[in-house]
Amino acid sequence: MDHIRLVAHPLGHLDSRHDSGPFHGADRLGGVVPLPGAAAEARCQRRASPGNGLARVGLQSAIIDWLDARFEFTDAVDAELYRRVPNYAAAAYRYLGGVAVFLVAIEFITGFLLGLYYVPDGAGNPAPAYASVVFIQHTAYLGWLVRGIHFWGANLLIAVAFLHMTFVFWNGGYRPPRELNWMVGVLVFLIIVLFSFTGSLLPWDANSYLARAREISIISGSGVLPDGVSGFLRYAVQGGPVVGPATLLRFFMAHVFLLPGLMAVLLYVHFRLIRKQGPAEPA
Numbered sequence: 001m002d003h004i005r006l007v008a009h010p011l012g013h014l015d016s017r018h019d020s021g022p023f024h025g026a027d028r029l030g031g032v033v034p035l036p037g038a039a040a041e042a043r044c045q046r047r048a049s050p051g052n053g054l055a056r057v058g059l060q061s062a063i064i065d066w067l068d069a070r071f072e073f074t075d076a077v078d079a080e081l082y083r084r085v086p087n088y089a090a091a092a093y094r095y096l097g098g099v100a101v102f103l104v105a106i107e108f109i110t111g112f113l114l115g116l117y118y119v120p121d122g123a124g125n126p127a128p129a130y131a132s133v134v135f136i137q138h139t140a141y142l143g144w145l146v147r148g149i150h151f152w153g154a155n156l157l158i159a160v161a162f163l164h165m166t167f168v169f170w171n172g173g174y175r176p177p178r179e180l181n182w183m184v185g186v187l188v189f190l191i192i193v194l195f196s197f198t199g200s201l202l203p204w205d206a207n208s209y210l211a212r213a214r215e216i217s218i219i220s221g222s223g224v225l226p227d228g229v230s231g232f233l234r235y236a237v238q239g240g241p242v243v244g245p246a247t248l249l250r251f252f253m254a255h256v257f258l259l260p261g262l263m264a265v266l267l268y269v270h271f272r273l274i275r276k277q278g279p280a281e282p283a
Helices: 002-008 015-019 024-028 038-050 059-070 071-083 093-113 128-138 143-170 179-199 204-218 228-240 245-277
Strands: none
Touching: 015 093, 059 093, 059 143, 093 143, 093 245, 128 143, 143 179, 204 228, 204 245
16 A cells, blocks of 8 residues: 555655656656556556545646546647657757747737737827837836837847748758648748837837838839729728828737737648648658
8 A cells, every 4th residue: 555655646755666657757746748658558457446545636737637528628738738749859849830839929918918008099299109118118027128128029030930930941841741830830930020010010119110111012012013002002001191199909800819819710720730730851
């Protein structure tokens, strides 16, 4: 009985004879790197003996067992974590996609925090939008830090996403059967650029106003396309003949609602295709 309690307890003392195994570091931490077969066998033993005290050895195990009884939580996690991958998939540049996803998460979190104080109103002098940015930068607790992380994270995200696409292209990730995933990745990169384009107007200062006015003129094809087409595109983007409060509101809605929704859908499709097709072989 003492031996059973010793093995079952997640923080119990382990026999030093097991420290030479490949997962001896994980064993000392309570087995955070279990083998799939062992995990499945342990689950079967717990389910076969519901009255056994070993089935509840802590809050963590109780929560996992509660989720397993209503949703195949452990099986779903095992299916995502325990996968065989080829050795070439461990190259450093293969992690650029994961770094980009991490930066996207950072941008979502910091953007949410900034949105708690930001006011998307460009009317008046000074406009509430500009005043709210000044408040975030100089008055809100750690607002300057959150805004700085959001700004520099956006620039770093563009660079990392571009490098990721460059290495994927170099390895032939655009070839069949991965051409659909390549196109999805291109769309994700374009959305990242649009995030930067729409977000750079939100401070509503002189620099953002003048820069976006010039960029909108370029996007609308002014001087290249017919005046009717160019005028329609400009009006559709900025919501009027000139950059104004309507432009700020449109950019805010796109930056906060439209683009995040598209990004979430495309990233889900991107991940599912990667899981199905696996990493591309080196060219």
